[in-house]
Amino acid sequence: MAETVGDYVLQRLREWGVQQVFAYPGDGINGIVTAFGRAGDDPHFIQARHEEMSAFQAVGYAKFSGRVGVCMATSGPGAIHLLNGLYDAKLDHVPVVAIVGQTERSAMGGAYQQEVDLQALFKDVAGDYLVEVNVPEQLPNAIDRAFRTAMSRRAPTAVIIPSDVQEEAYTPPAHAFKQVPSSPPGLTRPAAVPSAPDLRRAAEVINAGSRVAILVGQGARAAAAEVQQVAEATGAGVAKALLGKDVLSDDLPYVTGVIGLLGTRPSYELMRDCDTLLIVGSNFPYSQFLPEFGKARAVQIDLDGSMIGMRYPTEVNLVGDAAATLRALLPLLTGTPAKAWREKIEAGVAGWWRTMEQQSMVNADPVNPMRVVWELSERIPHDAIVTADSGSAANWYARLLRVRGEIRGSLSGTLASMGPAVPYAIGAKFAHPDRPAVAITGDGAMQMNGMAELLTIARYAHRWADPRCVVCVLHNNDLNQVTWELRAMGGAPKFEESQQLPDVSYADIARAMGLDAITVRSPDELGPAWDRALGAGRPTVIDVYCDPEVPPIPPHVTLEQASSRLRAVLKGDPGGLHLVVQGAKTKLREVLPGQDR
Structure with a gap:
């Protein structure tokens, strides 16, 4: 034929x-x-x-x-x-x-x-x-x-x-007029480096700073070692855009975590107090979380010139490969690292992780969703791949998952679509069949399409050298992120007809599809559930019944957001009293660390 x-x-x-x-x-x-x-x-x-x-x-x-x-x-x-x-x-x-x-x-x-x-x-x-x-x-x-x-x-x-x-017979293009041949598959990308004068201008800006901050995005992933060297040379703290969460280890004491609405207080304070900002491989869109315009001098490095200088009035824009550009920039950084600035950053980071643990351990009804990710972080394999869905699951992934070792993680960052956590994990398993994958998803996304893709996991798990693919469902019967947005941004109470989800046992569904499954209804069951799932040697679903009223509080709550939430309660929000109590208990962990839960 x-x-x-x-x-x-x-x-x-x-x-x-x-x-x-x-x-x-x-x-x-x-x-x-x-x-x-x-x-x-x-x-x-x-x-x-x-x-x-x-x-x-x-x-x-x-x-x-x-x-x-x-x-x-x-x-x-x-x-x-x-x-x-x-x-x-x-x-x-x-x-x-x-x-x-x-x-x-x-x-x-x-x-x-x-x-x-x-x-x-x-x-x-x-x-x-x-x-x-x-x-x-x-x-x-x-x-x-x-x-x-x-x-x-x-x-x-x-x-x-x-x-x-x-279905036609294939005939290759000829050496003829209006026929277009092609070369063998392959592509080599040059490691582009900006000109020497531009590098010197950038170095002058950074050297003049006494409180340097670095913001990295996914474009810095291949430049992690160089970012660390720049941070050491300048005494900078490093914040991470959401898609760059896995660029640097959270065990580095000057890494402040994710920035933005889903971010950390140390990242917020880093941007608020810095006098110099270096942006590497990031197009972070929320300018209100960057330094106040005019307060900090800024340099940006990006491979794509069309995406540079968009979010902040940068003085020097370096178009080039992040790793190669930083390597060329490093010898020009002659300033003295600011010891007091770095010590302040490190103290804030250490305090934040203590606060996150305390907030995760706050009692909730029945399980605090923060604790779900905290307990995962305590025992996650250092070669795991983590995917998260949009919604409140993204909040807990962004703030509480402690990246270390070779851990990789991602989610639908810019589109923020519901539903990618489980299919992302499947794609990850085909990319790295010898590494465990963990998908953190809400029950809304699970009902939208995650449940069906459990069949795909069951079908192909035998092809993966390491069959561990853990799907953790935050089961609260609520489209939780939208509920909180209604409260915090619109001052509107929860509208149950749009927000409530039909209740179903995701563990029972998983078992019916041939997967292992664990139901968690108590916080004390979380640690053993993660231990079992990560040690099972087969795909597993963890169905965690969570409290929908644990608030995804931003690192800096504005007066308008607080007022909107209060208006929602006063207008008769069905979970009004409980959400006030949970919000107060959670927020108090920041101002009264170590107090009784």
């Missing part, structure tokens, strides 16, 4: 080093699905329960592997379902390639079944590179450009292949 376009697509994916494609079948990609069969499932076809989950799995794989994630879907509804995961990739700057089917060319424009204008649909989300392949000769160039663009621009790209094209 002559090699088809579908066969060639898989061959080119193999040449790019692709080992799995996260996908869901449909007749719009039948020509490629049958090619998987002829290829002996190489690359592996990883079947999710929904195309959106395929896209999230590809994003999770890309985030934790550093390689391109590949997802695939059929035409029409399948293609539409990919969009949310692809937007997650776009907003978090993650390389993903989507391969999408389309109706046959002869039917296009004829209002045919499942015909959607895919080029219009994907124009925004995959705008860096979007192509429809209408003749076999367009391959391999289309696939190669999709990969190279995804890698170089850290963005999702899409290749649309009509179903009849997939």
Whole structure:
């Protein structure tokens, strides 16, 4: 049989080093699905329960592997379902390639079944590179450009292949007019370094500071050693944007933790009191958590010149690779480290971790959700990969998970979509099948799509050298983050018709799907539950019944937020008295450390 376009697509994916494609079948990609069969499932076809989950799995794989994630879907509804995961990739700057089917060319424009204008649909989300392949000769160039663009621009790209094209015999492009060949797969990215004059200007700004702060994002992940050297040379404290939470270990005494609404008080104070700010690989959007405009001099380093100088009036913008730029900058840093500044930072960090432990141990009804993550931090393997969902789960992940060793972690940072924690963990397991993964999710996200993906975990766990994949559900029967936003931002009481969730046992569902499962209804059961799950040698769901009224209090509560919460109580919030009591008990741990619980 002559090699088809579908066969060639898989061959080119193999040449790019692709080992799995996260996908869901449909007749719009039948020509490629049958090619998987002829290829002996190489690359592996990883079947999710929904195309959106395929896209999230590809994003999770890309985030934790550093390689391109590949997802695939059929035409029409399948293609539409990919969009949310692809937007997650776009907003978090993650390389993903989507391969999408389309109706046959002869039917296009004829209002045919499942015909959607895919080029219009994907124009925004995959705008860096979007192509429809209408003749076999367009391959391999289309696939190669999709990969190279995804890698170089850290963005999702899409290749649309009509179903009849997939089944045609593949013929390579010729050395002919209006035919476009391609080179073998591969891409080498230069370690770009700014000019010497720009580096000297940056050093002058940093050397002049006596209270230096560093903010790192995910773009600093490959520059962790260099960031530490700069911090030591300047006496700086280091705060982390949410997507950069795993860049530096929280065991370093000058690392203040995450910044922003989900952040820590030491990070808030670091930004409030510094006179010099160095931003490395971050596009942190909330400028109110950065130094007051005009109060601090600032330098920024980023690989993407279009994303630099956007959030703060920086004096010097260095466009270049973070690690290479910091290495070139280090010899120019001649200032004396500010001992008193560093000591103040370290004291604040040490005090904050004590406060977090005390707040986690505050009694709640039935379990304090803060303690869930605190107990995990006490025993998590140092090579674990942690994923978190949007919602209140993100608060506890951001503030309480103590990153150390080789721990990696991520969530839907910029899109803040519900539902990626479980598919991210699945993608992580295919990126690192020899490492344990932990997904921290709320019951809202679990009901939205996490429960179905437990089937995917059960199906593929035998392929992972370390089958530990732990899904921890914060079970409070409430869409908790939105409830708190209604209270704190709108002064509105909880509207139970929109916020309450139907009660279900996630442990029972997990057991029915063939997974291990643990139900936790008491705080004393948390530690043993984590010990059992992390030692089980198989996928496990921990179903923790949590108190919905433990407040995700920001590091600096404004008068407006406090007033809004009070108005919500006065308007008859159904959990009013309990939320006031829990909020007071939690906040008191900051001002009365060590007091009785």
